[in-house]
Structure formats: C-alpha cells, structure tokens
Amino acid sequence: METKEKKDNMIRGGQFIVTETKAEDIFTPEDFSDEQKMMRDSVKEFVDREIWPKKEEFEKKNYDLTEEVMRKAGELGFLGVAVPEEYGGLGMDFVSTMLVCDYISGATGSFSTAFGAHTGIGTLPITLYGTEEQKKKYIPKLATGEWFGAYCLTEPGAGSDANSGKTKAVLSEDGTHYKITGQKMWISNAGFCDLFIVFARIEDDKNITGFIVEKDLENGISMGDEEKKLGIHSSSTRQVFFNETKVPVENILGERNGGFKIAMNALNVGRIKLAAACLDAQRRTISSAVQYANDRVQFNTPISKFGAIRSKLAEMATAAYAGEAASYRAAKNIEDRINARKEQGNSHQEAELKGVEEFAIECSILKVAVSEDIQNCSDEGIQIYGGMGFSADTPMESAWRDARIARIYEGTNEINRMLSVGMLVKKAMKGHVDFMGPAQAVADELTGIPSFDTPDFSELLSEEKDMIKKLKKVFLMVAGAAAQKFGTELEEHQQLLLASADILIEIYMAESAILRAEKSAKIKGKESQSVQIAMAKLKLYNAVEKINKKAKEGIISFAEGDEQKMMLMGLKRFTKYYNYPNIVELRNTIADRVVEDNSYKF
Structure with missing residues (x-):
C-alpha cells in the first residue's frame, strides 16, 4: 500500500507543464550526498591531472592519448559507474552517474565523446537488453576498460x-x-x-x-x-x-x-547524459573567461569592470546555473522512478528502461537547452578574449569547435524539439498526462473577465513563480489550440512544433532555476543566496522575452480573426510582469560574484 501511494504521488514525465512543482520536491546540486561529493572530487582530480594539462595534445588528433586516458578512467572505475556490481561495475544511482558524466566531460570534447559513446550507447544497450549470458560475457570487460x-x-x-x-x-x-x-x-x-x-x-x-x-x-x-x-x-x-x-x-x-526500440531508448539516456556532459564545459569556459577578463587591462582598467563584459559573464553564469538545476532535477525524477519500479519487483533492466523512458520529454528538453547554452557560452568566451580568443593558443577556440557537435548528435536539436512536444501530446492521448483538460481551461479563461487585483508577492520569488504559472498557460493556449485544430496532422506543421517546443523548454529551464534558488534560500538564508536569486530572476526574464516571441509566431501561423486577437490578448496578459526586474542590476549582481571569485563557483 505504501509503495502504491508513493508511486501515485510521483510526478510523471512532462507533467511539470500542468502542475505546480514545489521547491522542496526537487533535487539540486546542493543536495549531493557526502559520497557523491567525494566521487565528484575524485573525477575532478582525475580530469585536472590526466586531461586538462594535455588539452593542447588532444587537439593534435592523438587518438592513442584518448585510448590511454580512457583505460586509466576504467582502472579507477569511472567507466562502470552505471553498471551493476554483479557485472564488474560500481552500481551507482542515476544521479551519481550523471555527476560523473558531468565532471569528467568538461576539459575536452574529444575525451567527453569517447567516454559518452562507450559508457552510454556502447555499453548501456547490453546492460539493458542483453541476455544474462551476454551481460556476463561482455559487460565486465566494458566496465573496466579492458574493452x-x-x-x-x-x-x-x-x-x-x-x-x-x-x-x-x-x-x-x-x-x-x-x-x-x-x-x-x-x-x-x-x-x-x-x-x-x-x-x-x-x-x-x-x-x-x-x-x-x-x-x-x-x-x-x-x-x-x-x-x-x-x-x-x-x-x-x-x-x-x-x-x-x-x-x-x-x-x-x-x-x-x-532494434529501433533499443536505439531510441539508448538515445533517451544519451540525451540527458549529453546535457550533463556540457555542464562542466560551461563552468571551465566561464572560469577561463573571467580569469582572462580580470587580467586583461585596457584603458588602465581590467575589462571585467566594463559593462559589456559583465553582461556576458552574468548571462553565461545564469545559463550554467539553470542547466545544472534542470539536469539534476530530471535525473532525480528518473532515479525515483527507477527505485519505485524496483520496489514493485521490476528487474534492474526493466526499471531503468521504464524510468528513463518516462522522462523522455525532459531528456529531449535538456539535450536541446544545454547543448545550445555551451555553444553560446564558448562563443561569448571567444568574444571576451577578443583577438586572442580566435587563436588556437587559448582554450576558447577549441571549446567553441568541440561544443558545435553537441547540437547534432543524440538526435539533432530540431528533431528533439519536435519530439518533446510530440511525446507530450502522445502522453495526453494515452491518459498519462492531462494536457487537453488544462488547455481547455486556459481557452475558457481567455473568454472570461480577467482579474485586476494585484497579487500578494511578499514571499520569496512569489512573483516569479506566478509568472511561471502564466507561462504554462501560454504553452497550453498555443499547443492546445494547435493540437485541437490539426489533430494527428500536428507533426506535419514543423515550424509550429518548433515554436511550441521553445516555449516548453524555456519554462522547464526557468522553473528549475527558480526552484533551485528558492530551495537554497530557504535552507541557507535569502541574503547568502542573493546571487542565485538574481540568476533565477534573470533566467526567467530571458525566458519571458523568448516565449513572447515564439508564442506570437505560433499564434499568427494558425489562428485568424477573433481567435487570433483573443489569443494575442491572452499572450499579453500571460507575459506581463506586475513589477519588472531591473535587468542591468541583476547582471551586475551576478557579475560581481563571478569576477570576485575569479571563476564559476555556484
């Protein structure tokens, strides 16, 4: 009975768009256990010893070096973190496997790709779909780096x-x-x-x-x-x-x-792991950029004091903070689903397969969002370095080139955008997520008389959370009307799907940042988390601006006449702040901390 109740209370994949998530119900990087912190530190030490100092050598097409470092990673157990102990692995939980993938991938895309291809799509299909004989024969060799x-x-x-x-x-x-x-x-x-x-x-x-x-x-x-x-x-x-x-x-x-099912499920895991693999790359890129900005003097002033540079550093840090929040939020949701299935008697194989499959929407969202964030981060890193950033003698040039592939493999970002919305609609049709009910409620709200009362925003981040609720209405308004109009032919309207997906992505990423900041502030105090709160607010503001644009694009592409006017009025209502944040002040608050720390330390 207890297991059933726990399962009933668990959130389903994609359900975030129709429910309100509480800060205390999400997992954040601040929640890492002592064991996870030790693993993180071990991985960082390995990367700083074996990979980062050899970054230049990795740019010389030294495939033997990649193989050599992979074998060392295997000797330390890093290749087997997701492999059950009975097959020679460490049998770690899903969050811990994400953490290892995160911190082992930041120094160079060459090793990151080799690690991800081996531990993910090279090993995981056998772990999840292999017979007992196949697993005993191959997995121990793969888990240790022998193969x-x-x-x-x-x-x-x-x-x-x-x-x-x-x-x-x-x-x-x-x-x-x-x-x-x-x-x-x-x-x-x-x-x-x-x-x-x-x-x-x-x-x-x-x-x-x-x-x-x-x-x-x-x-x-x-x-x-x-x-x-x-x-x-x-x-x-x-x-x-x-x-x-x-x-x-x-x-x-x-x-x-x-085989097609195997391929797709392997890619679901690969997508969320790819997001993790882009996180430490952002941290290292930001840290390198701010260190250069603090050292580079122009007009007798470090360029880190110039507003144009500070704006870039603030936006880079904000994107990284949101990416961390969203990636570990989804990872814990998957882990909880896996554990619940194990408690019900599912095998490790079935539990992990179904756990990841349940959150395939979030996996696609994260793949798109974080792969584009690392591309933007490395691009701005080059810009902060100026002419030196274009030189292969600095780390930014290779970071930018390595980042570019992330938007292509594990399914292109265009494919993943369309998948995220398509999978949500299919979940609704199966009754797994009540999508059309809330969408109809928003449609009814558009014809009603809006309230002109100003809500009470005295609680921490209360206006931001209210805005998230309204942004969810934007998605339900646009995607709900589109689904009702086009039905099963919705997937043929790719540009509309892309616009809807961008709304969905921005909501998930912004909400994750807000919930992370709120949770930290409640535990550590509002004053100590002022910069994190500023990042959450900045992320939301950027999301509102993008959602406004994408929703308008979607509405005018399929709605006409009075319906179009009504939806555009609804969009204006749902994206309106009661109290607009001072964006320049937010960026300066964030930049102050990054410049002072001389690195990304959130």
Missing part, C-alpha cells in the same frame, strides 16, 4: 530516420549465424573499440534488429580513415563497413525486430 564499445546506427541514407537503414542481416543456411552487410558512418570510438552494437534489418522486417558484433578485421570488417572534423579532434570517428560479417545467432541483442 571499449561503439554504436553503429547511422548510415549514409539513415540519419534522423534511423529505422530506414539498409544494412542487412541474412541467416546462414545452418541457422547458426547471421551475415551482416552494410555501411555505417560517424562511428565514435571505431578506431580503438573491441565491440560494436550494430543495427541491421533481417529480411523485410518492419524494424531493424540489434546485434553485438566483436571487432575482428578478419571477419569482413573494414574501416575508413579517421574523419576530418571541425572539433573533437582526438575522438576516433570512422566509417565501418561490414561484408558478410558472421555474427552468432546468440548475439542478437534483445529480440528480432526490436
């Missing part, structure tokens, strides 16, 4: 449309093995991996099937040269060719025709 994994999904004609791959798997006459023939591209870790997760189609099956393929160059496997890439220079990226490569039938991963 490395790679993931072969993308083909020249199958990128975002992953299920359209042409790679074939033909069963041998004696039924003992399959012969796989096809071409895969953009395969991370291909140059030094020992095992491939390969997706191929058996006969004329509707869906692809997953296979575990050991790397044996004498078994019809060949590779192209290392790709010449904009960034992640020491991440091995090659094409892989299979020519009647023999794979034992017992190496089918999951079930026949089930």
